[in-house]
Amino acid sequence: MLSILVADDEPHALEELVYLLGLDPGVGRVDSAADGAAALLALDRALQENRPVDAVFLDMRMPGLDGLEVARVLSRFTDPPPVVFVTAYDDFAVHAFEVGALDYLLKPVRAGRPSGPGR
Template sequence: MLRVLAVDDEVPALEELVRLLRADPRISHVGCAADSAAALRDVSRVLVAGERLDAVFLDIRMPGLDGLDFTRLLTGFAAPPHVVFVTAHDDCAVTAYDLGALDYLLKPVRPERLAEAVRRLDEVVRRNAAAEDGAERPDQDEMVPVELAGRTRLVSRRAVTHVEAHGDYVRLHTQEGSFLVRMPLAALARRWQPAGFIRIHRSTLVASAHISELRFDGGRAAVQVGGELLPVSRRHTREVRDLLVRRFRHAAPPPETPN
């Protein structure tokens, strides 16, 4: 069961957030704080006491210490809680994800969208616990929530062949179509690197498992991903080539020994 802290300087917004969080059966405890300074004291007290705090759900624009500065200060703790921003402002999403935010919700919060954030939190907490126990599977998947025609759809990371940057968004490409997600490419590259995603261009991230061919033409490199030929920048050519060579060697059967 999850233990979380809700933070907002507006009393009605804080009460509504606490109410929604307490209604979720995956959450066993919901603390609350009226500003970031009080929240920081609460986090420090909980962690120093050796207790668990899985996430902080907080606003960004608050008097004194704002939500972004609060998140930066959390990195000073040995095992900081995850952060989910709940705000009326959509202009801080890029910074929030750069700081490692788990999710970014816009007010007024829709119950189903908050439930999706809690589901993601629960999945991450369980995965991290399994990793600490040495039980995490190397093929652990991740489901990415995308907004589509007013609905939230979950896209499997395994289904993503490549990702392209589009300003403050990224476009996830799958065989079924493409989906826009508000997240910087740099943050996604760091997050998905252990799952085999590799940067081939400043604006392109590719799942190495979906690369079928590496081509060279006039000194320019490109990779074949499904039915698309994607250019590889000079900066990333050697990294891509070395990765594919290692994958080929790993996949190749051992040589037969003569009888």
């Protein structure tokens, strides 16, 4: 079962993503953080408790440490968790992939990802 961390400063968006991830039968635990600093603290706590985090979902724009800054910190880990950016802004995609993002999702996130023309 996967352990996921979600960080977003918008409470509704955070709750929705936690809910959607929790629907996946392969996801066992979803922790949440209201900003980048809280995300790093949650990751540190998980590591101290020997609970590896399998993926981190980050909002791009958050007060204090933004998603890109958190991803840069994570990239310095010996074995960094994959990062998925979840944002309302499509103009940061290049920056996200420059820091090694696994994926880049635009809000609002839905249970199924549309594909093909006109998505």
